[in-house]
Amino acid sequence: xxxxxxxxxxxxxxxxxxxxxxxxxxxxxxxxxxxxxxxxxxxxxxxxxxxxxxxxxxxxxxxxxxxxxxxxxxxxxxxxxxxxxxxxxxxxxxxxxxxxxxxxxxxxxxxxxxxxxxxxxxxxxxxxxxxxxxxxxxxxxxxxxxxxxxxxxxxxxxxxxxxxxxxxxxxxxxxxxxxxxxxxxxxxxxxxxxxxxxxxxxxxxxxxxxxxxxxxxxxxxxxxxxxxxxxxxxxxxxxxxxxxxxxxxxxxxxxxxxxxxxxxxxxxxxxxxxxxxxxxxxxxxxxxxxxxxxxxxxxxxxxxxxxxxxxxxxxxxxxxxxxxxxxxxxxxxxxxxxxxxxxxxxxxxxxxxxxxxxxxxxxxxxxxxxxxxxxxxxxxxxxxxxxxxxxxxxxxxxxxxxxxxxxxxxxxxxxxxxxxxxxxxxxxxxxxxxxxxxxxxxxxxxxxxxxxxxxxxxxxxxxxxxxxxxxxxxxxxxxxxxxxxxxxxxxxxxxxxxxxxxxx
Ligand code: BES
Ligand code: ZN
Ligand code: ZN
Numbered sequence: 001x002x003x004x005x006x007x008x009x010x011x012x013x014x015x016x017x018x019x020x021x022x023x024x025x026x027x028x029x030x031x032x033x034x035x036x037x038x039x040x041x042x043x044x045x046x047x048x049x050x051x052x053x054x055x056x057x058x059x060x061x062x063x064x065x066x067x068x069x070x071x072x073x074x075x076x077x078x079x080x081x082x083x084x085x086x087x088x089x090x091x092x093x094x095x096x097x098x099x100x101x102x103x104x105x106x107x108x109x110x111x112x113x114x115x116x117x118x119x120x121x122x123x124x125x126x127x128x129x130x131x132x133x134x135x136x137x138x139x140x141x142x143x144x145x146x147x148x149x150x151x152x153x154x155x156x157x158x159x160x161x162x163x164x165x166x167x168x169x170x171x172x173x174x175x176x177x178x179x180x181x182x183x184x185x186x187x188x189x190x191x192x193x194x195x196x197x198x199x200x201x202x203x204x205x206x207x208x209x210x211x212x213x214x215x216x217x218x219x220x221x222x223x224x225x226x227x228x229x230x231x232x233x234x235x236x237x238x239x240x241x242x243x244x245x246x247x248x249x250x251x252x253x254x255x256x257x258x259x260x261x262x263x264x265x266x267x268x269x270x271x272x273x274x275x276x277x278x279x280x281x282x283x284x285x286x287x288x289x290x291x292x293x294x295x296x297x298x299x300x301x302x303x304x305x306x307x308x309x310x311x312x313x314x315x316x317x318x319x320x321x322x323x324x325x326x327x328x329x330x331x332x333x334x335x336x337x338x339x340x341x342x343x344x345x346x347x348x349x350x351x352x353x354x355x356x357x358x359x360x361x362x363x364x365x366x367x368x369x370x371x372x373x374x375x376x377x378x379x380x381x382x383x384x385x386x387x388x389x390x391x392x393x394x395x396x397x398x399x400x401x402x403x404x405x406x407x408x409x410x411x412x413x414x415x416x417x418x419x420x421x422x423x424x425x426x427x428x429x430x431x432x433x434x435x436x437x438x439x440x441x442x443x444x445x446x447x448x449x450x451x452x453x454x455x456x457x458x459x460x461x462x463x464x465x466x467x468x469x470x471x472x473x474x475x476x477x478x479x480x481x482x483x484x485x486x487x488x489x490x491x492x493x494x495x496x497x498x499x500x501x502x503x504x
Contacts (some may be wrong), residue, residue, distance in 0.1 A: 005162055009161050009162070009164050010163050011163075011179050011187045012163060012164070012166070013168065014034070014165055014167055014168075015167075015169065015436065017043075017167070017169060017170070017486075018043060018044055018118070018167050018462050019043050019077050019400060020078060021079055021167050022024070022078040022079065022116075023078075023079070023080070023111070023116045023117060023118040023165065024079075024080050024113075024116045024117065024252040025080065025082070025084050025118070026077075026081070026117075027071070027105045027109075027119040027120070027122075028044050028120060029063075029087050030042050030052075030061065030085070030087065031063050031087050031088070031089065031093075032063040032064055032086065032088050032090070033063065033232060034063055036053060037052065037053070040167075041084065041121045048073060048076055048077065048082070049076065052069060052071070052082075052499065053469055055071070058168055059085075061087065063084075063086045064086070064088060064485040065086050065088030065097055065100055065101065066101065066104045067084075067085070067086030067289035068085055068086070068101075068108035069084050069085075069108075070082075071084065081086070081109075083105045083108055083373065083452070085102065085104065085105045086101060087101050087123065088101075088121065090126070092478065093413075093416065095133065095137045095416070096120045096417035096418075096419075097123070098134065098138060099140055099141040099144055099417045100141070100483045101122060102119065102138050102145065103483040104143075104144055104483040106141070106142050106146055106164075107145045107484075109161065110146070110161060111158075112370065113158075113159040114161065115162045115163070116163045116165070117161055117164050117165070118166075119142075119165070120166070120167055120168070120209060121168055122137070122138055126409045129140070130240075132177065133180070134177070135177035135180035136180045138163070138181070138184070138415065139166075139182045139185050139400050140417075140494065142164045142188070143188030143192050144188070144434055144490075145483050146161055146190075146192075147192045147484065147485055148485050151199070152201075152387070152450065157452070159330045162420070166181060169351070179200075180420055187494055187497050189306060190292070190309040190493055191493040191494060194298070194302050194488070195303070195488035196258060196488075197210070197297070197301040197304075198294075198295045198298045198301050198475065198488035198490075199295075199487055199488050202277035202294045204402050205276050205297070205358075207250060207253045207325035207327060208229075210228050210253070210276060210297060210323070211255050211471075212324075214227075214304050217304070217308055218257050218358060221404045223259055224257065224258040224259075225257050225356040226253070226258075227255050228254040228255075229431065230242070230251035230252055230253075230363070231336070232252055232254075233245075233252055236309055238324075238364045239343050239344065240300070240343050240349065240360040240361060241361045242327060243471075244275075244335065244354075244360050245327065245343045246333050247328065247335065247354075248326070248329035248331055249331060250276075250327050252324070252325055252326035253322075253323075253326075254322075254377065255322075256321065256323070256372075257307050257321045257326065258319075258320045259315075259317075259318065259319045259320070259425060260318050261316045262317070262318050265317070266375045266376055267320060268317060268318070268319040268376050268499070268503060269366075269369035269370070269376065269377045269378070270303040270306055270319060270320065270321045270378050270380070270496060271321075271322040271323075271324075271362060271364055271366055271369055271378070271379040272302055272304070272321065272323050272378070272380045272381070273296065273298075273360060273381035273382060273383065274301075274322070274325035275327060276294070276296070276297050276327050277328065278293040278296040278357065278358075279329050279330060280330070280389045281295065281329065281335050281355060282335070282336055292476065294335070295488060296328075298382050298471060298475035298488065299379070299381040299382060299471060300324075300325060302465060302491070302493050302496065303321040304321055305493045307319060307321035309497045310497055310500045310501075313497070313501075316504045317336070317500045317501070318487060319500050319502040320369070320372075322366075322375060324362065326357075326361055326501055328357045330354075334354065335351055335354055336351070336354075336413050337352045337353060337354060338350070338352075340437065340438050341360075342362055343364060343416075343429065344364040344368055345367035345459075345460050345494065347439040347440070347460075348461065349438055349439065349443040349479040350440070350442070351364075351441075351442050352442055353442065353443045356442045356453070357381065358453075359383065360442060360458055362379055362381055362383075362460075363456065363457060365379075366379060366460045367461075370460075370462055375465075376405055376466075377461055377465070377466040378467050379457065379467075379469065380468040380471060380496070381469070381470060381472075382472045383454075383470045383471075383472055384449045384450045384470055385449070386449030386450050387473055388472050388473040390450060391474075392473055392480070393473040393475070393481070394419055394473075394480065394481075395421045395472075395473075395474065396413075396419065396469050396470065396471050397423050397469075397470045398410070398420045398422050398468065398470075399422065399424075399425050399450070399465055399470075400422050400425065400467035400468060401425065401458055401465065402467070405465040406467055408497060408499060408502055408503075409469075409495070412495050412502055415498045416492075416494035419467070419474075420492075420495070425458065429448060429451050429455045431457055432444030432447070432452045433452055439459075440456065440459060444456070453470070461467040469492055471492060473494070475489055480503075
């Protein structure tokens with residue numbers, strides 16, 4: 001099947017006046033409750049003879065977050081249309097608000113087949129947001145809104161946005177915005193690359209296809225790349241990855257990409273769950289919604305994109321991405337419930353449910369990462385359905401064994417405009433994964449599902465500071481998030497990049 005690679009938006013930063021810019025759509029903004037906008041929005045309003053203030057007075061434009069009303073300018077300014085992006089309440093203003101406002105506006109512009117978009121530095125100077133943060137957030141918002149999962153359609157697809165030009169009056173600010181926009185572009189392109197991979201159907205993306213893609217990108221960026229095939233995986237003792245992969249005709253892979261700008265200092269090990277399809281194995285999943293399990297490699301896609309982004313950004317932090325890749329299938333040589341497996345770390349695991357496979361491949365990869373020099377571990381996984389029940393599709397659940405690293409993750413997520421919330425990892429939960437015949441079993445029953453899954457992982461990180469991100473809910477937008485297309489979200493690429501920048 002042909003996969004249409006969409007061209008992505010070109011970003012520019014220009015010194016100029018918004019009332020003089022020629023484009024198909026100009027994005028200005030409005031806070032909720034403001035009746036007489038100032039700044040760029042005020043200037044555009046005046047040029048349009050007070051049309052924006054009139055629409056506000058009529059209650060047709062409210063400034064609600066994500067609102068993106070389109071106004072035709074009828075030649076009164078060179079921009080053919082103006083979009084008044086709602087920024088929400090000024091008291092709630094954040095990076096996330098800029099993402100939502102710009103993404104919604106870009107989606108509205110796309111619907112009207114706009115190709116050239118201009119925008120301002122939304123929120124620069126408000127609530128602690130400087131020019132740089134605004135520029136990065138504007139670019140990220142544009143890419144969030146631009147992504148479309150329709151690349152397998154053979155009929156005509158929506159028209160593409162070609163340019164996004166950020167207009168800034170002050171030349172100094174424009175100069176610094178230009179650099180920040182370039183960084184935002186790298187991060188946002190990588191985020192959308194992760195979304196494309198998650199969007200790929202499993203028939204098009206096997207573990208070895210994923211490994212080849214990772215290798216191709218590593219070569220392009222000069223990252224050190226190690227790929228283990230199924231023979232090496234088995235021979236080197238990755239018993240759990242072998243056990244999960246053996247039910248499929250398409251064998252597992254283990255890929256490690258390393259970014260090593262420094263001789264010493266911390267090494268961040270990013271470990272991503274890479275199940276290219278999760279049928280459940282012999283503990284077969286119900287048919288309903290099983291197709292979504294093509295996205296069970298969202299963790300691996302996120303760590304791949306994150307390492308590629310930090311390489312391009314030349315972040316001076318040592319980092320490595322570990323991607324255990326397997327297809328969880330119920331083939332003739334599949335692992336059975338009741339099987340006992342020896343892990344890479346040397347412990348024994350009784351497999352009770354073959355659908356709890358993510359923690360198995362992660363356990364081997366975490367142990368390997370710790371052994372091969374990672375000083376800090378962050379794993380990312382679509383790990384439990386129970387996390388979707390607990391926090392829905394808005395918030396990523398985080399659990400870990402180290403206060404400092406946990407706080408760093410929270411701060412990075414906040415900066416990146418992604419939501420995380422901590423869940424507890426009290427020792428008492430360990431009881432639930434006790435096995436009568438092995439060191440532990442791979443499920444802990446229905447109570448506290450996301451926590452017992454994390455307790456299992458904890459067994460394999462030793463004393464290394466570690467945080468686990470369960471993205472089962474947040475990696476896929478079911479339509480809850482109106483500012484982006486239904487489908488993959490690219491979470492938590494931005495948080496991981498921010499974390500590595502924080503370590504620099
Ligand atoms: N990949 C699933 C978790 C999942 C569910 C991700 C829904 C995204 C959306 C995982 O491998 C799984 O099947 N987990 C089981 C664990 C159970 C058997 C203890 C689950 O959550 O049901
Ligand atoms: Zn599963
Ligand atoms: Zn899974």
